[in-house]
Amino acid sequence: MxxxxxxIGIQVTADTASALFSQVAWSxxxxxxxxxxxxxxxxxxxxxxxxxxxDLMIRWLNEILFWFDTETFVPGRFTIEEIESRxxxxxxxxxxxxxxxxxxxxxxxxxxxxELRVEELEGGHWFxxxxxxx
Amino acid sequence: xxxxEGRLKEGGMASEGGTPFKKISDYIWEIPKTGGMRxxxxxxxxxxxxxxxxxxxxxxxxxNVAHLPGILKYSMAMPDIHWGYGFPxxxxxxxxxxxxxxxxxxxxxxINCGVRLVRTHLTRKDLIGHEKELVKALFHAIPTGVxxxxxxxxxxQGEMEQVAKKGARWAVENGFxxxxxxxxxxxxxxxxxxxxxxxxxxxxxxxxxxxxxLGSGNHFLEVGVVxxxxxxxxxxxxxxFRDQIVIWIHTGSRGFGYQICEESLYDMRRxxxxxxxxxxxxxxxxxxxQSPEGQKYMAQMACGANFAWANRQxxxxxxxxxxxxxxGRSWRELGMYLLYDVCHNIAKREKHALDGVEREVLxxxxxxxxxxxxxxxxxxxxxxxxxQPVLVPGDMGRYSFVLVGTEKAMELTFGSSCxxxxxxxxxxxxxxxxxxxxxxxxxxxxxxxIMATGRRTVxxxxxxxxxxxxxxAHVVDRVGISRKVAKAEPICVIKG
Numbered sequence: 001m002x003x004x005x006x007x008i009g010i011q012v013t014a015d016t017a018s019a020l021f022s023q024v025a026w027s028x029x030x031x032x033x034x035x036x037x038x039x040x041x042x043x044x045x046x047x048x049x050x051x052x053x054x055d056l057m058i059r060w061l062n063e064i065l066f067w068f069d070t071e072t073f074v075p076g077r078f079t080i081e082e083i084e085s086r087x088x089x090x091x092x093x094x095x096x097x098x099x100x101x102x103x104x105x106x107x108x109x110x111x112x113x114x115e116l117r118v119e120e121l122e123g124g125h126w127f128x129x130x131x132x133x134x
Numbered sequence: 135x136x137x138x139e140g141r142l143k144e145g146g147m148a149s150e151g152g153t154p155f156k157k158i159s160d161y162i163w164e165i166p167k168t169g170g171m172r173x174x175x176x177x178x179x180x181x182x183x184x185x186x187x188x189x190x191x192x193x194x195x196x197x198n199v200a201h202l203p204g205i206l207k208y209s210m211a212m213p214d215i216h217w218g219y220g221f222p223x224x225x226x227x228x229x230x231x232x233x234x235x236x237x238x239x240x241x242x243x244x245i246n247c248g249v250r251l252v253r254t255h256l257t258r259k260d261l262i263g264h265e266k267e268l269v270k271a272l273f274h275a276i277p278t279g280v281x282x283x284x285x286x287x288x289x290x291q292g293e294m295e296q297v298a299k300k301g302a303r304w305a306v307e308n309g310f311x312x313x314x315x316x317x318x319x320x321x322x323x324x325x326x327x328x329x330x331x332x333x334x335x336x337x338x339x340x341x342x343x344x345x346x347x348l349g350s351g352n353h354f355l356e357v358g359v360v361x362x363x364x365x366x367x368x369x370x371x372x373x374x375f376r377d378q379i380v381i382w383i384h385t386g387s388r389g390f391g392y393q394i395c396e397e398s399l400y401d402m403r404r405x406x407x408x409x410x411x412x413x414x415x416x417x418x419x420x421x422x423x424q425s426p427e428g429q430k431y432m433a434q435m436a437c438g439a440n441f442a443w444a445n446r447q448x449x450x451x452x453x454x455x456x457x458x459x460x461x462g463r464s465w466r467e468l469g470m471y472l473l474y475d476v477c478h479n480i481a482k483r484e485k486h487a488l489d490g491v492e493r494e495v496l497x498x499x500x501x502x503x504x505x506x507x508x509x510x511x512x513x514x515x516x517x518x519x520x521x522q523p524v525l526v527p528g529d530m531g532r533y534s535f536v537l538v539g540t541e542k543a544m545e546l547t548f549g550s551s552c553x554x555x556x557x558x559x560x561x562x563x564x565x566x567x568x569x570x571x572x573x574x575x576x577x578x579x580x581x582x583x584i585m586a587t588g589r590r591t592v593x594x595x596x597x598x599x600x601x602x603x604x605x606x607a608h609v610v611d612r613v614g615i616s617r618k619v620a621k622a623e624p625i626c627v628i629k630g
Contacts, residue, residue, distance in 0.1 A: 097281050109243040133219065
């Protein structure tokens with residue numbers, strides 16, 4: 001977690017772009033509820049297109065937020081099947097949000113472009129910084 | 135708090151983090167025009183506040199907004215300024231309608247986040263012994279917190295489109311409140327130009343089950359008591375008196391607005407390239423007001439704003455129901471009339487005088503409130519002789535203010551004032567500060583009954599995390615862009 005006066009941000013480092021996208025999504029869910037408490041009973045698949053990795057990251061996270069608001073679906077596991085700078089294919093497992101079982105965290109309005117970073121580091125690692133509007 | 139001026143360098147220049155400031159008066163600080171800035175920046179704050187403000191990136195954001203095409207006079211920030219995304223929270227920018235741009239970042243994800251204040255005939259002593267029952271009834275009636283839904287029935291597509299077009303009027307037509315309420319809402323609770331056909335199915339789907347819900351973060355419903363009256367004549371006109379029970383409602387357009395904002399940002403990022411607009415921060419993405427992209431956003435944003443007004447209207451109706459249940463009298467007998475409803479995240483067309491000539495401009499207010507003066511035709515008739523109410527909620531543990539708009543606001547800030555306390559501490563820092571403290575019991579010992587869906591919300595919203603809203607109100611009062619009318623302190627609070 002990074003310090004931001006009004007909102008909340010996260011920084012994640014991962015070995016691959018796939019791992020980065022799934023870890024950022026997991027971290028976002030963990031801000032909203034307890035990711036560990038989610039049963040992986042339902043499966044979803046998504047294909048997204050974006051202008052670059054940054055745009056793709058925002059669309060990916062906002063897609064998850066959309067499912068949460070419309071279907072109360074909370075994912076707890078993510079597999080990125082395919083990723084390139086303009087396209088992402090992913091599989092998610094989770095269940096319907098249940099306040100009595102899942103922790104209650106932030107109501108995230110959106111993942112923002114503000115100070116957004118999605119970068120391949122030297123040595124092949126990947127880094128992301130995302131600030132959420134809460 | 136304003137006595138430490140000796141710390142400034144001679145000539146009134148202070149610099150920290152690269153942004154230079156020029157002192158214009160005790161409460162006005164200017165960021166001179168440099169680089170790609172089209173106008174100077176102006177921050178309304180005390181010297182003590184400036185020291186805090188300079189520690190985050192919000193002053194850079196004031197300078198960034200000054201880069202936007204068509205910005206008029208100044209990129210401004212109110213004393214409750216803090217670090218936002220794109221625009222600072224507390225940011226005000228007027229745009230030329232022909233040359234200017236509209237930026238979703240100047241409105242925010244929560245389109246028409248705003249505040250309404252309801253007055254009552256009840257006094258503090260009427261509430262004694264009922265506090266717990268009342269806070270429970272409100273908490274039960276009005277869903278709060280992450281994933282809050284189901285306050286009223288789930289709306290179908292046709293109903294959602296009507297909400298987007300009609301705003302608060304839809305709520306009234308469906309049994310949530312009375313037609314007379316609409317007179318006491320900014321824009322009468324319906325922003326013109328809403329085109330419900332331009333809103334995506336995804337936005338409708340996201341908002342369908344959220345009308346009448348508070349959400350989380352800094353949103354709340356508060357039952358408070360008026361503890362100070364500063365301007366008796368104005369307070370009289372507003373129907374406020376000492377010891378009176380009042381109700382504050384702070385929320386916005388929920389998932390419906392967030393989705394509209396999010397999708398418009400994708401469009402705007404492309405528009406920035408199409409029109410070759412140079413921006414210092416991509417979250418400031420924008421389009422010329424007169425472009426198809428700009429017009430589309432304005433029409434969508436109006437739908438979002440209208441949803442927010444319908445939302446606050448429904449919440450007020452639910453709150454009236456909770457009071458009826460607890461006090462066994464009708465809301466009319468309890469005198470639960472809407473005092474006023476303001477939006478503080480909005481872009482809208484307004485008439486302002488520039489160099490003595492009245493013209494229409496596009497006002498962006500992101501965490502700022504309209505503050506129209508006495509005599510303004512858009513102020514509801516009962517308040518017209520005194521000015522428009524400006525509603526400034528504080529944090530849950532201290533107090534809130536009712537202010538009134540002034541002519542000076544028209545001169546200095548395009549009829550704008552502050553909107554709240556403004557965060558000072560990150561949520562993480564607040565959590566560290568509150569660690570191990572029984573915050574709910576601490577508040578209860580001070581007579582404040584709070585119910586929240588998540589404990590984390592209460593912890594992060596501790597008073598210490600916010601600027602003292604009294605300092606904010608003091609500055610706008612001293613600058614003259616609003617005047618203090620009354621102060622209210624919390625008794626019952628529900629949060630996300």
